[in-house]
Amino acid sequence: MSSFLQLLVSGLATGAIYALVAVGFSLLWQTSQTINFAQGEFVMIPAFFVLVAIKVLGLSFPIAALIGIAVAALVLGVLFKRVIVDPMLKHGVLPLVVSTIALSLFMREAVKDFYSSQAQPFPSLVADHDITIFGTVFSAQSLALLVVALVVVGALHGFLQHTRLGRMMQATAQNPTVARILGIEVERMILYTFLINSILCAIASILISPIYLAKFTNGETLGLAAFVAAIIGGFNQARGAMVGGVLLGILDNLCAAYVSAQYRAAVPLLLLVVIILFRPQGLMGRVEERTV
Amino acid sequence: MTTSTHFARKSALRRRLLGGMLLASLIGLPAMSASAQEIFIPNIVELSGAGAVSGTNWRDGIILAVEEINAKGGILGKKLNVPHLDTQSDASVARAQVQKVMDDKPYVILGPVFSGSVLVTMALAQQNEIPEFVGGEASAITQRGNKFVFRTAFGQQFSMPKIANYIRDGLKAQTVAVLWVNNDFGKGGRDNFVKEMASRNIKVVADISTESGQVDFAADVVKLKAANADAVFVYTNEEESARFLKEARKQSLKGSLIGETTLLSQKVIELAGDAANGVKGHVGLTSDAPIPALNAFGEKFKKRFNYANDHNGIKGYIAVYAIKHATEKLGKFDSKALADAMHGLTITPEQEPGILMNSTWDANGDIDRASFLGEVVGGKQKVVEVLPKLGK
Numbered sequence A: 001m002s003s004f005l006q007l008l009v010s011g012l013a014t015g016a017i018y019a020l021v022a023v024g025f026s027l028l029w030q031t032s033q034t035i036n037f038a039q040g041e042f043v044m045i046p047a048f049f050v051l052v053a054i055k056v057l058g059l060s061f062p063i064a065a066l067i068g069i070a071v072a073a074l075v076l077g078v079l080f081k082r083v084i085v086d087p088m089l090k091h092g093v094l095p096l097v098v099s100t101i102a103l104s105l106f107m108r109e110a111v112k113d114f115y116s117s118q119a120q121p122f123p124s125l126v127a128d129h130d131i132t133i134f135g136t137v138f139s140a141q142s143l144a145l146l147v148v149a150l151v152v153v154g155a156l157h158g159f160l161q162h163t164r165l166g167r168m169m170q171a172t173a174q175n176p177t178v179a180r181i182l183g184i185e186v187e188r189m190i191l192y193t194f195l196i197n198s199i200l201c202a203i204a205s206i207l208i209s210p211i212y213l214a215k216f217t218n219g220e221t222l223g224l225a226a227f228v229a230a231i232i233g234g235f236n237q238a239r240g241a242m243v244g245g246v247l248l249g250i251l252d253n254l255c256a257a258y259v260s261a262q263y264r265a266a267v268p269l270l271l272l273v274v275i276i277l278f279r280p281q282g283l284m285g286r287v288e289e290r291t292v
Numbered sequence B: 001m002t003t004s005t006h007f008a009r010k011s012a013l014r015r016r017l018l019g020g021m022l023l024a025s026l027i028g029l030p031a032m033s034a035s036a037q038e039i040f041i042p043n044i045v046e047l048s049g050a051g052a053v054s055g056t057n058w059r060d061g062i063i064l065a066v067e068e069i070n071a072k073g074g075i076l077g078k079k080l081n082v083p084h085l086d087t088q089s090d091a092s093v094a095r096a097q098v099q100k101v102m103d104d105k106p107y108v109i110l111g112p113v114f115s116g117s118v119l120v121t122m123a124l125a126q127q128n129e130i131p132e133f134v135g136g137e138a139s140a141i142t143q144r145g146n147k148f149v150f151r152t153a154f155g156q157q158f159s160m161p162k163i164a165n166y167i168r169d170g171l172k173a174q175t176v177a178v179l180w181v182n183n184d185f186g187k188g189g190r191d192n193f194v195k196e197m198a199s200r201n202i203k204v205v206a207d208i209s210t211e212s213g214q215v216d217f218a219a220d221v222v223k224l225k226a227a228n229a230d231a232v233f234v235y236t237n238e239e240e241s242a243r244f245l246k247e248a249r250k251q252s253l254k255g256s257l258i259g260e261t262t263l264l265s266q267k268v269i270e271l272a273g274d275a276a277n278g279v280k281g282h283v284g285l286t287s288d289a290p291i292p293a294l295n296a297f298g299e300k301f302k303k304r305f306n307y308a309n310d311h312n313g314i315k316g317y318i319a320v321y322a323i324k325h326a327t328e329k330l331g332k333f334d335s336k337a338l339a340d341a342m343h344g345l346t347i348t349p350e351q352e353p354g355i356l357m358n359s360t361w362d363a364n365g366d367i368d369r370a371s372f373l374g375e376v377v378g379g380k381q382k383v384v385e386v387l388p389k390l391g392k
Helices: A001-034 A039-053 A061-089 A093-114 A138-163 A164-174 A176-181 A188-213 A218-233 A237-257 A266-278 B003-026 B049-071 B093-104 B115-129 B155-170 B186-200 B218-227 B238-250 B264-276 B293-306 B313-328 B335-342
Strands: A130-131 A137-139 B038-042 B044-046 B080-083 B082-088 B131-132 B150-151 B175-181 B205-209 B231-235 B256-260 B279-281 B357-359 B371-377 B381-387
Touching: A001 A039, A001 A138, A001 A164, A001 A188, A001 A218, A001 A237, A001 B218, A001 B335, A039 A061, A039 A093, A039 A188, A039 A218, A061 A093, A061 A188, A061 B186, A093 A218, A130 A138, A137 A138, A137 B313, A138 A164, A138 A188, A138 A237, A164 A176, A164 A188, A164 B313, A176 A188, A188 A218, A188 A237, A188 B238, A218 A237, A218 A266, A237 A266, A237 B218, A237 B335, B003 B293, B044 B049, B044 B093, B049 B080, B049 B082, B049 B238, B049 B293, B082 B093, B093 B115, B115 B131, B115 B150, B115 B186, B131 B313, B155 B186, B155 B231, B155 B256, B155 B371, B175 B218, B186 B205, B186 B231, B205 B218, B218 B238, B231 B238, B238 B256, B264 B381, B279 B381, B313 B335
Parallel strands: B038 B080, B044 B082, B131 B150, B175 B205, B175 B231, B231 B256, B256 B279
Antiparallel strands: A130 A137, B279 B371, B371 B381
């Protein structure tokens, strides 16, 4: 039982990271029909912004982390939207998808060439020690990761549901034309979504890099996990992406321990196939109908 | 079109072609083939992907040796031309790279380091009768009757008995768990390790396979905790070893963590930080050994590349010096004769200082030399015992 609980917490911690990334994925799709296949690299690269701030500028980890988030917001939020999404989206979703795939390759190779092809140690938010809860020993790092991720996801949920700005963003996501008629500055709402996505990715990067180590290939795993989580949960619902992410994290850990470590990577994809076959809109997604 | 116009055009085309060929020859196509004053020794190694840590160290050890040798006039008066080609840690890319360099008739091939890549490239080297000095440790490499492959590190059939003796005599463990990476290196190590445990009546209570490039070891550590073994033998590549150690520390895994060279390497210590403290095991090569030549190499390496080398750096360095010594002994550049000369050859630091330690290559291309038992203390590798050459 103790092992199961440890696996559960560990899975929740990993799942919370997937959820952060998947929510960003889903938000971008809802507001701007952007499918960002560079989302994994958006999580990989902020860790290197932080490392540069520490090693080149000589800053402490907390300050470097804040700078990393700010640079990510600028580069992966504003610049990404202005330089890639805005010009490409006019030509449809497919050219944008291809552009983001190209961007992911560019980011990966750029980190490899300009920083290192080797994994880098990354500072941890909390020191490693054990916390015993009801006789079961948990890692402080896992719990901290889980708490931070849940607070961020909870805050985002609260922002989207209970603030005027959040509701305007939701209105933009649901129907941009009506939102415009209602006087909402749709372009600005879309920009905010890109900023939120980049900040979520940067936070995920800072949380996961102490465990995965900072490496140019990290985006491959995380990008796929976020994409699968978003589809499982429901691509058109942010809360669906949250559920999908957490579910995927738990499933991954339990499968590795109780089914097969070798086939662990196949299990989420199997789940994805089942979801597409029996509930194509995802666990919490809504059915979208189009008139042709 | 008139006949004269046709001939005029053909003539113009021929002139352009000839001009192009002349230009190409003037530019010299620096590609890879060596000039008459250079000897071509390509290094095909893991510079990206899962093997980048090992490959980069190996490459830099080679660079250091080549710079030293070329500064002193090269080998038999010829400078070494050593291009570094990336396998991307992919066996098929490694094979393609070896195939490519064969067109330029290399004297020797250096690398790869990953056993899987060595196993697919060594047949090509054998077909072309080109000696290949490799960093791979899988036992299968030297058990296929290939007379052109030479190790620079212990094969697993030599290192695992040393580890097994240490687990039995040093740790007095009754039960062990083994965690290994599912590639040629890991599988070979795991098979040899389990065999050695069985012959010493030590029970293997958990046998856990992991993936190359794996990032999450939470489930594996939970399984190890459930197994509750006296010792855990970890046999994965550098980055995976570091991630595992961090997870093991995070979950407070009990029992001695034992490794073979990689787990105690400088890169793993750097990546894992405090989580590497307390790790013990066998170390084939280390700059921290109580051998002045190895210490001096470590200092030179750090000064040149601004980071501390691991065993792969030493392996690359001695590979080049072994080639130098054997070639000078032969007195000519003859690939086949070099391969013949390497079998049964012993090189001492007195004969060739660059070899760093007394080393012998046997009839299969396996290397024999002294090795070490080590422990990570305070973020540094500490050698606690020197183990003599097996053939001594």
